[in-house]
Amino acid sequence: MILQCxxxxxxxxxxxxxxxxxxxxLAEASFFAALVVATAERVLQQFQSSHGSILSxxxxxxxxxxxxxxxxxxxxxALLRAHPNEEILAAADGMRNLLEVTFxxxxxxxxxxxxxxxxxxxxxQLS
Amino acid sequence: xxxxxxxxxLSDVARLSLSIGRLFMESGESGRVIHEEISGTACALGCxxxxxxxQHAAIIVTLRRGExxxxxxxxxxxxxxxxxxxxxxxxxxxxxxxxxxxCSAAQIELDDIPHTxxxxxxxxxxxxxxxxxxxxxxxxxxxxxxxVPVVIGAATGQWIxxxxxxxxxxxxxxxxxxxxxxxxxxxxxxxLLGSLHPATATVAAVLLLVPGVAVLNxxxxxxxxxxxxxxxxxxxxxxxxxxxxxxxVGAQRLILPGM
Numbered sequence: 001m002i003l004q005c006x007x008x009x010x011x012x013x014x015x016x017x018x019x020x021x022x023x024x025x026l027a028e029a030s031f032f033a034a035l036v037v038a039t040a041e042r043v044l045q046q047f048q049s050s051h052g053s054i055l056s057x058x059x060x061x062x063x064x065x066x067x068x069x070x071x072x073x074x075x076x077x078a079l080l081r082a083h084p085n086e087e088i089l090a091a092a093d094g095m096r097n098l099l100e101v102t103f104x105x106x107x108x109x110x111x112x113x114x115x116x117x118x119x120x121x122x123x124x125q126l127s
Numbered sequence: 128x129x130x131x132x133x134x135x136x137l138s139d140v141a142r143l144s145l146s147i148g149r150l151f152m153e154s155g156e157s158g159r160v161i162h163e164e165i166s167g168t169a170c171a172l173g174c175x176x177x178x179x180x181x182q183h184a185a186i187i188v189t190l191r192r193g194e195x196x197x198x199x200x201x202x203x204x205x206x207x208x209x210x211x212x213x214x215x216x217x218x219x220x221x222x223x224x225x226x227x228x229x230c231s232a233a234q235i236e237l238d239d240i241p242h243t244x245x246x247x248x249x250x251x252x253x254x255x256x257x258x259x260x261x262x263x264x265x266x267x268x269x270x271x272x273x274x275v276p277v278v279i280g281a282a283t284g285q286w287i288x289x290x291x292x293x294x295x296x297x298x299x300x301x302x303x304x305x306x307x308x309x310x311x312x313x314x315x316x317x318x319l320l321g322s323l324h325p326a327t328a329t330v331a332a333v334l335l336l337v338p339g340v341a342v343l344n345x346x347x348x349x350x351x352x353x354x355x356x357x358x359x360x361x362x363x364x365x366x367x368x369x370x371x372x373x374x375x376v377g378a379q380r381l382i383l384p385g386m
Contacts, residue, residue: 001210054156054210057343066337066368067267067330073372109346116159116351 008059012037016063027103030063034111042115060108065101072097134173135230137190137197143230144169145201146237148179148186150216155208155340158353161186164220171224183359205298206363208340212244249289256335257282264331273328276316280332284309288335299370306333306374314382329379336371338364 012033019029038056075094082090144165151161158181169177169190180187187200219236222228228236246252260281261274269277284305291301313332317325341364349357 001214005210054213057340058210060343061339064337064339064342066334066339067263069337069368070330070333070372070375073368074376077372077376105342105346109343109350112343113347113350 004055005058008037008041008055009062011040012059013062026065026100027107030104031107031111033063034060034108035114038112038115042119056112060112063104063108065104068097068104069101072101134192137174137192137195138199139230139234140169140172140174141188141190141197141199143172143234143237144177144179144188144190145186145199146234147216147220148181148188149201149203150212150237150240152181152186152203153205153207154210154212154216155206155344156213157344157347157351158356159347159351164217168220168223171226172230181353181356183356183363206341206360209244209246211246212240215240215244249286252289253282253285256285260331260334263334264328267327267331269324269328269331270322272320273313273317273322273324276313276320276322277328277332279316280309280311280313280329281335283312284332285335299366302336302367303370303374306336306371307378308374309333309335310375310378311382314378318382325383326379329375329383333371333375336367338367341367 014033015036016029016033019032020026024032034056037059041056072094075090075097079087079090079094147165147168148161151164161181162179165179165188166177174190174192176191178189182203183206184203185200186203187198189198190196216237219228219233219240223230223233257278257280261278264277265274287308288301288305291304292298309332310329314325314329317328322328341360345357345360345364348354348360
């Protein structure tokens with residue numbers, strides 16, 4: 001199980017890195033990385049035991065931009081004690097970071113959801 | 128057990144459904160998974176339909192079987208992440224679905240899960256957390272002199288978090304304290320070892336507090352039509368990040384002059 005989680009995270013980061021190397025921004029690269037992992041999980045679900053749906057989630061955890069979120073909040077805190085001529089810079093940095101976090105998270109969430117919506121897990125027939 | 132020969136009382140199935148939902152929620156599963164698993168189990172136990180309403184702190188289940196129906200609500204404890212526990216629950220549900228396990232026996236096994244599923248040793252969790260934060264630090268461009276302080280700071284922070292959670296302290300206060308301690312230790316070590324990136328090192332050391340699974344579950348719940356649960360999860364994530372940042376900023380201002 002640990003090996004599968006390791007592989008899931010490694011594939012996600014590899015695809016994201018390749019995407020960024022191809023001049024995609026963070027949100028776009030994260031979207032494709034999450035989509036690859038989630039699609040692979042859905043396609044291979046018949047070969048998995050019981051832990052299918054969580055593997056893509058685990059793989060995407062390293063892509064959650066926690067440090068950017070922290071920097072965004074720190075920039076907003078810095079805004080409170082910035083000199084008048086630095087206020088716009090701090091505000092712009094903070095907003096840019098938080099927007100980047102928002103778009104990246106939305107991209108990852110959307111990419112994770114797409115394979116599940118297109119190819120849902122078989123649900124039992126209610127009598 | 129076969130639904131054609133014996134059907135457990137709806138109240139027992141509802142209680143089992145609430146236990147499934149509570150344990151899944153506390154183990155870090157999304158609302159969709161909880162809905163699917165409860166519906167599948169209720170169907171296997173002879174119910175005609177099962178409606179599940181997941182809130183952040185409670186779950187409501189409505190089961191129908193012919194003219195009979197049952198509505199029950201149960202509370203949910205602190206949300207966490209535990210993949211082993213999720214697997215154990217799924218294993219039980221698979222046996223219920225295949226008819227190998229009765230409703231009452233499944234309830235007993237589910238009630239035992241918090242006691243029977245072992246966690247990893249604390250020292251191993253702390254060590255791995257420290258190494259993960261150190262690796263993230265290197266990916267951020269932190270130099271080697273700051274690597275060991277990041278590992279030590281993050282590992283110590285994880286140990287403090289484990290201790291505070293065991294004492295049932297508020298999770299947001301815990302996040303602030305852990306963030307401050309990790310960043311302070313890392314910043315101090317990085318400065319003593321002559322690192323050129325002490326500020327980035329302190330950021331790397333608090334990444335253990337980023338609630339990755341909760342963030343992704345928020346996205347999934349929002350997209351999959353559970354906005355209430357998503358909003359509650361999102362608010363909690365935001366507060367965690369705010370407290371994490373407060374601790375980080377406090378430590379940086381204390382240990383890194385000019386920040």
